[in-house]
Amino acid sequence: MRWILCFALVLTFSSAALRCSAQAIHLSDNPGPMARQVRGEFLYAWNAYKQYAWGHDELKPLSKSFKDWYGTSLYMTPVDALDTLVLMGLNDEADKAREAITKNLSFDQDIEVKNFEITIRLLGGLLSSYQLTGDKKLLALADDLGTRLLPAFNSPTGMPYMFVNLKTGKTRGAESNPAEIGTLLLEFGTLSKLTGKPVYYDKAKRALTELYNRRSKIGLVGSTINVETGAWIDPTSHISGGIDSYYEYLLKSWLLFGDKDCEKMWKTSVQAIHKYLADSTKNGLWYAQVDMNTGKKISTHFGALDAFFPAVLARAGELESARRLEESAYKMWTTFGIEPEEIDYKTMKIASPGYPLRPEIIESAYYLSFYTKDARYTEMGSTFLLSLVRFCKTDSGYAALKNVETREKNDSMESFFLAETLKYLYLIYAPRETLDLNKVVFNTEAHPLRKTW
Ligand code: DMJ
Numbered sequence: 001m002r003w004i005l006c007f008a009l010v011l012t013f014s015s016a017a018l019r020c021s022a023q024a025i026h027l028s029d030n031p032g033p034m035a036r037q038v039r040g041e042f043l044y045a046w047n048a049y050k051q052y053a054w055g056h057d058e059l060k061p062l063s064k065s066f067k068d069w070y071g072t073s074l075y076m077t078p079v080d081a082l083d084t085l086v087l088m089g090l091n092d093e094a095d096k097a098r099e100a101i102t103k104n105l106s107f108d109q110d111i112e113v114k115n116f117e118i119t120i121r122l123l124g125g126l127l128s129s130y131q132l133t134g135d136k137k138l139l140a141l142a143d144d145l146g147t148r149l150l151p152a153f154n155s156p157t158g159m160p161y162m163f164v165n166l167k168t169g170k171t172r173g174a175e176s177n178p179a180e181i182g183t184l185l186l187e188f189g190t191l192s193k194l195t196g197k198p199v200y201y202d203k204a205k206r207a208l209t210e211l212y213n214r215r216s217k218i219g220l221v222g223s224t225i226n227v228e229t230g231a232w233i234d235p236t237s238h239i240s241g242g243i244d245s246y247y248e249y250l251l252k253s254w255l256l257f258g259d260k261d262c263e264k265m266w267k268t269s270v271q272a273i274h275k276y277l278a279d280s281t282k283n284g285l286w287y288a289q290v291d292m293n294t295g296k297k298i299s300t301h302f303g304a305l306d307a308f309f310p311a312v313l314a315r316a317g318e319l320e321s322a323r324r325l326e327e328s329a330y331k332m333w334t335t336f337g338i339e340p341e342e343i344d345y346k347t348m349k350i351a352s353p354g355y356p357l358r359p360e361i362i363e364s365a366y367y368l369s370f371y372t373k374d375a376r377y378t379e380m381g382s383t384f385l386l387s388l389v390r391f392c393k394t395d396s397g398y399a400a401l402k403n404v405e406t407r408e409k410n411d412s413m414e415s416f417f418l419a420e421t422l423k424y425l426y427l428i429y430a431p432r433e434t435l436d437l438n439k440v441v442f443n444t445e446a447h448p449l450r451k452t453w
Contacts, residue, residue, distance in 0.1 A: 024439035024450050025132070026431075027089050034378075034429035038385065039088045041393075042422040045413065046085075046093065048397030049077050055104065061397040062411040070111040074118070075101050079125040080419035083447055086132045087434070088426060098129065102137035107145045110167040115152040115160050116180040118145070120245075120445040121415060123187040127194065128447035139194060146191045146200050153203040157210050159227035160184070174228045178221045182208045182246030185253045185262075186443045193257075193453040205261075208253070211246065212265045219272030220292040221246070237292040239277060241305040245444040247273070248312050255315070256441040256449060270316065278321075279345075284328035285321065286345040301351055302332065303342040308444075310364035314371050315437070326368055329361045330380055338387040340404045355401040357392060357413065359420035359446065366424045370437045381428040388421075420446035 031039070045059075053059040053066035057076035060067055069076065078097045085094035123145055130138035151169035152160040159181045162173025188204035191197070214230055215221050216237075223242050224234035239247065250266035253259050276295040277287045287306060289298040307329040313322035333339040335348060339361060342352035362384050369377035391407050392398045398417060400410040423446050427435060440448045 024436050025087070025448070026433045026435075027087070028431050028434060029089065031089075031426075031430045031434070034382070034385075035426055038422060038426040038429060039090070041385070041389065041398075042084065042088060042418065042426065043090065043093075044393075045397045045418060045422070046081065049081075049413070049418075052396060053077070055100070058415055059397050059413045060411045061394045061399045061413050062409060064396050067412075070109075070113060072109055072111060074107075074109075074113075074122060075105045076121060077415045077418060079105070079129075080121050080415035080445065082125060082129040083132055084418055084423040084426075086129065087423065087430075087448075094133075098133060098135060098138070102135065102141070105141060107141070107148050107166050110165065112163045112165045112170070112172065114162060114180075115149055115164055116162070116183060119149065119184050119187050120443055120447075121419070123149070123191065124443040124445050124447035124449075125419065127187060127190050128443070128449055130194070131450055131452055132448075142191055143195050143197075146188065146195075150199065150203060153207060155227045157227055157230045158203070158206040159210050159225070159230070160207055161227060174226050175224055175233060176227050177224055177242040178211055178246035179242050179244055181211045181225070181227065183249050183444055184208070185249055186256060186441065186449060189253065189257055190449050193451075201257075205253075205259070208246075208249065208265070209261065212250075212269070215269070215272075216292045218276060218293070218295055219268055220276060220290070220295070222292045232292070235292045236289050236298055237277065238289040239273060239287045239306055239309050240289075240301070240303045244305055244308055248308060248444055251312055251316055252441045252443075256451060266316075270318075274321075281345065283345055283348060284331060285324040286328055287325070300344055300346045301342050302328070302345045303352070304332075304339050304355070304358045305360055307332075307339075307358075307361035307364055311360075311367040314364070314367040319368075319371060322364070322368060323372070326361070326364050326377075326380075329364065330383075333361060333387070334383065336404045338391050338401065338404050350405070353403040353405060354410065355392075355404050356410070357388075357398060357400050357417040357421055359416060359424055362421060362424045362428070363442075363446065366428045367437065369428050370432065378428060381425060385425060416445060 049059040052064045056066035056073045058067045126138045126142040148166045152164040161171035184204040188200040192201035220237040222232045222235040254262035279286045279288045286302050310322040310326040340350045341354045365377045365380045400412045402408045402410045
C-alpha cells in the first residue's frame with residue numbers, strides 16, 4: 001500500500017492536499033484479482049481510445065474513429081478518465097494524459113456548449129484531478145472554464161440557461177430542467193473554495209435555491225421549467241433523468257460544504273419523494289412519475305438513470321430502502337441479461353431498449369458494498385462485468401447497445417464509461433480503504449472531491 005500523494009510527489013502539491021489525501025484516498029499496489037480484471041478492461045478501452053481517437057472527445061468503437069461534441073476537441077475522454085487512471089494506479093498513463101490536457105486543452109473557443117455536461121464532466125474532472133495530483137495547471141484550466149461558464153447564470157431568476165458560448169458568453173435555452181439547473185454546486189462550490197473566488201459558489205447556490213423555492217405545495221419539482229419566468233412547463237415529477245442529480249446535489253452539497261440550507265432542502269425533498277413517488281409492488285420497490293402538484297400517478301416507468309438513487313439513499317443512511325431499490329434495478333438488469341434504458345415496472349416490459357454503458361446501478365452497488373460489507377454487491381459486480389464483456393466488448397474498446405434484446409451495438413463509447421462505469425466497478429473490488437466514502441463526495445460524473453480547504 002502507498003499513499004496517493006507518493007505518486008503526486010513528482011508533481012507540485014500543497015501540504016494541505018497531502019494531509020487530506022492521506023486521510024481519504026489510499027492506493028494499492030495489489031488491489032486483488034477482480035479489481036485487476038476490471039483495471040485490465042479499463043486499459044483495453046483506454047488503449048482503443050488512444051489508438052483511434054487520441055486528442056478527441058470520444059472513441060467511436062465500431063467505425064474505429066472519433067467524435068468531437070462541438071466540432072473541436074475539449075479532451076472530454078482524457079479529462080473524464082484522468083482521475084480513474086490515478087485511482088487505478090496507472091501512473092504512466094495518468095502522467096501522459098495530464099500532460100496532453102495541460103498542453104493542448106483550451107477553452108478559448110467560439111463554441112456554444114451545454115453548461116451541465118461541461119460542468120459535470122470537465123469542470124468536475126479537472127478539479128478532482130487537481131486535488132489528486134496537485135498539478136496547478138489543472139486548477140488554472142478549471143478556473144478559466146468556470147469564468148467562461150458564468151454568463152449562463154445571467155437569467156432574470158438566476159437559474160442558468162442551458163447553453164453558453166465559451167468565447168462570447170452568449171446564452172441560449174431558457175427551457176431547462178432541475179438536473180441541469182441544480183447539478184452545479186459541487187463543482188462551482190469546489191472551484192470557489194480552491195480559488196478563493198466566492199462568485200462561483202454564490203451563482204450555483206442561488207440557482208439551486210431558486211429551483212427549490214419553486215417546488216409545489218407537496219414539496220415536488222416538475223420536469224421542465226422556464227429559467228426566465230420561473231414558470232413550470234411540464235409538471236411531471238420523478239427521480240429519473242432530467243431531475244435525478246438535483247436531489248443528489250442537495251445531499252452532497254450539505255456533506256461537502258457543510259451547507260445547512262442544502263441539508264434542509266435535502267431533508268424536505270427526500271420526504272416528499274418517499275411519500276409521493278415510492279411505489280412498493282409485487283415486483284419490488286420502485287419510484288413512479290406523478291403530478292408535482294397533486295401527487296397523482298402518471299406512469300410506472302423506471303430507467304437505468306434512476307438506479308443512482310440507492311447510492312444517494314445509502315450515503316444518507318437509508319440503507320433498507322437503498323437495498324430494496326438496488327434489488328429492483330438488479331432485476332431489471334438480469335431480466336434482460338443487461339440493463340435497458342427504461343422499463344414499465346408494472347409489466348416488466350421494455351419501454352426504451354438501449355444501453356449506453358451507463359454506470360448508475362454499478363455506482364449504487366459500490367455504495368451498498370461499502371456501507372453494508374454484504375457480499376451480495378460483489379456478486380452483483382461480477383454479473384455487471386460479465387455482461388459488459390459479453391455484450392459490449394468489441395475489437396476496439398467497448399460499445400453501447402442499441403437494443404439489449406437483439407444485442408445490436410451502437411458506435412459510441414461515452415466518456416462516462418471510463419469516468420464512472422469502470423471506476424465504480426473497480427472500487428467494488430479494490431481494498432475498502434482505497435477511498436473512504438465518508439470523507440469523499442463524488443460528483444455526478446464520479447469525480448471524487450474532498451474538503452482540502
Ligand atoms: C453521466 O454523464 C452522469 O452520471 C449524469 O448524471 C447522468 N448521465 C451520465 C451517465 O449515465
